[in-house]
Amino acid sequence: MIKHLISISDLSKSEVVDIISQAEKLKEVNERDIKKVPTLRGKTIINLFLEPSTRTRLSFEIGGKRLSADTINLSSSGSSALKGESFADTLLNIQALNPDIIVLRDKNSGSPFLAKKYLSKTAVINAGDGMREHPTQALLDLMTIKQVKKKIDNLKICIIGDIRHSRVAKSNIYLHMLLGNEINLVGPETLVPLEFQNKNLFGNKIKIFDNIQKGIENADVIICLRMQFERMQDSYITTIQDYIDKFALSEKLYNKYSKDAMILHPGPVNRGVELDSKLIEQSSSYLQDQVNNGLALRMALLIKYSYALKEENA
Amino acid sequence: MDNSIPLNWKKIIDKETLNKSLTRICYEIIEKNVNNQAIAIVGIRTNGEFLAKRILNKLTEISTETYDYGVLDITLYRDDLKYNNEMPLVKATDLPFSIKGKKIILIDDILYTGRTIRSALNAICDFGRPACVELAVLADRGHREFPIRPDYVGKNIPTNETDFVKVKLEETNHQEGIYLIPGESK
Numbered sequence: 490m491i492k493h494l495i496s497i498s499d500l501s502k503s504e505v506v507d508i509i510s511q512a513e514k515l516k517e518v519n520e521r522d523i524k525k526v527p528t529l530r531g532k533t534i535i536n537l538f539l540e541p542s543t544r545t546r547l548s549f550e551i552g553g554k555r556l557s558a559d560t561i562n563l564s565s566s567g568s569s570a571l572k573g574e575s576f577a578d579t580l581l582n583i584q585a586l587n588p589d590i591i592v593l594r595d596k597n598s599g600s601p602f603l604a605k606k607y608l609s610k611t612a613v614i615n616a617g618d619g620m621r622e623h624p625t626q627a628l629l630d631l632m633t634i635k636q637v638k639k640k641i642d643n644l645k646i647c648i649i650g651d652i653r654h655s656r657v658a659k660s661n662i663y664l665h666m667l668l669g670n671e672i673n674l675v676g677p678e679t680l681v682p683l684e685f686q687n688k689n690l691f692g693n694k695i696k697i698f699d700n701i702q703k704g705i706e707n708a709d710v711i712i713c714l715r716m717q718f719e720r721m722q723d724s725y726i727t728t729i730q731d732y733i734d735k736f737a738l739s740e741k742l743y744n745k746y747s748k749d750a751m752i753l754h755p756g757p758v759n760r761g762v763e764l765d766s767k768l769i770e771q772s773s774s775y776l777q778d779q780v781n782n783g784l785a786l787r788m789a790l791l792i793k794y795s796y797a798l799k800e801e802n803a
Numbered sequence: 804m805d806n807s808i809p810l811n812w813k814k815i816i817d818k819e820t821l822n823k824s825l826t827r828i829c830y831e832i833i834e835k836n837v838n839n840q841a842i843a844i845v846g847i848r849t850n851g852e853f854l855a856k857r858i859l860n861k862l863t864e865i866s867t868e869t870y871d872y873g874v875l876d877i878t879l880y881r882d883d884l885k886y887n888n889e890m891p892l893v894k895a896t897d898l899p900f901s902i903k904g905k906k907i908i909l910i911d912d913i914l915y916t917g918r919t920i921r922s923a924l925n926a927i928c929d930f931g932r933p934a935c936v937e938l939a940v941l942a943d944r945g946h947r948e949f950p951i952r953p954d955y956v957g958k959n960i961p962t963n964e965t966d967f968v969k970v971k972l973e974e975t976n977h978q979e980g981i982y983l984i985p986g987e988s989k
Contacts (some may be wrong), residue, residue: 507892515894518879523929526879556879792893 675704824957
């Protein structure tokens with residue numbers, strides 16, 4: 490069986506711990522003068538990015554290159570998708586070229602499952618599918634949390650904003666449920682799916698707030714989410730200003746209710762909408778560390794999922 | 804921290820002999836360094852790291868020179884990864900000095916096929932251009948698969964290819980010594 494990373498539920502707690510510790514060790518490679526090791530020499534990694542991305546695509550590409558794999562980037566504008574080729578045909582053609590790993594970003598929720606079905610010899614790493622999951626982002630967030638808080642359990646995680654459309658929020662929720670952390674979800678009721686209140690599905694660890702003050706109180710970690718205007722076909726909020734008044738994390742609120750919390754944001758940031766510009770530049774926010782850790786984290790994943798393959802072929 | 808040594812493990816080198824071997828290696832290192840080159844002692848994880856630390860301590864005791872010290876993890880450079888079924892666990896490499904122009908003395912516990920040393924040489928060269936690289940090992944058990952030879956040897960141990968040789972050190976065990984575990988005879 491080839492292992493894939495499509496959802497957080499593909500991972501056990503001990504695998505999560507191993508991945509983070511591998512990534513911490515791999516940071517050293519990125520600080521060398523010669524930033525290259527031969528570990529994945531001869532491996533082919535295709536980054537199929539059918540939706541825009543800067544950080545995720547760059548870090549998978551650079552990470553693959555630093556491990557000596559051959560990385561090829563394919564985006565929808567440069568591929569036959571523009572000529573009307575279906576996703577399934579694209580996958581079959583990729584399969585015929587026999588890559589070892591495909592890193593997939595797509596606007597359609599669930600497309601990695603389709604990819605897994607068509608690719609019999611290739612490991613699929615989900616780099617974000619629609620509104621569903623973005624597991625590698627949740628893992629790099631966790632790596633950054635461990636770097637600052639020195640632990641990954643007994644934490645209160647607060648996620649603010651557009652949770653409905655956010656794959657980052659969902660992967661973070663599942664990851665912190667796996668670790669047994671407390672989770673506060675904050676946002677207007679239209680943007681926080683009510684299913685997270687279902688105690689049968691999610692237990693007692695998740696609390697939902699439509700009041701930011703109460704939601705962020707004594708949090709260890711605050712994850713701000715981007716308002717995903719491009720995914721909103723209908724209006725989920727009254728006006729932007731109304732949303733900002735109620736749910737933007739301002740310096741004043743932060744200092745009053747949660748000054749020990751570290752601030753994360755998966756990017757790109759709408760400055761002033763979900764997060765105060767002043768907070769981005771102060772020492773309690775770790776947006777740059779997230780990007781930096783993201784590179785090492787993705788290198789650890791590329792090694793892990795190349796080995797998932799070798800298990801099969803050994 | 805396993806305390807017990809299995810019955811079929813034969814202790815071939817005890818703690819005292821092991822210590823004497825390390826001391827002799829140190830005198831040889833000093834004796835051989837006629838040009839007073841800058842030396843860096845680099846241990847290969849895991850046991851080589853502890854042996855390198857001991858060698859460093861002895862060298863600083865018996866000579867007036869100062870030595871750089873570093874640790875090399877070769878996991879990312881191994882050539883046998885695809886034959887293992889588990890995800891290789893990388894430990895960090897730590898070389899807090901410039902390799903350039905230095906005499907590097909690699910330290911490992913057992914020299915066997917030479918593949919570890921081949922990987923270590925590749926790893927070292929990714930950090931810069933050393934003046935030269937030498938190899939010191941606690942024990943040489945033979946059966947080389949690559950043209951590699953040690954410059955300093957604690958003990959030569961004749962073995963069969965199927966035998967296992969294990970080194971236990973006090974840093975990670977309660978026991979210390981080199982053990983021979985006879986393999987199936989062909």
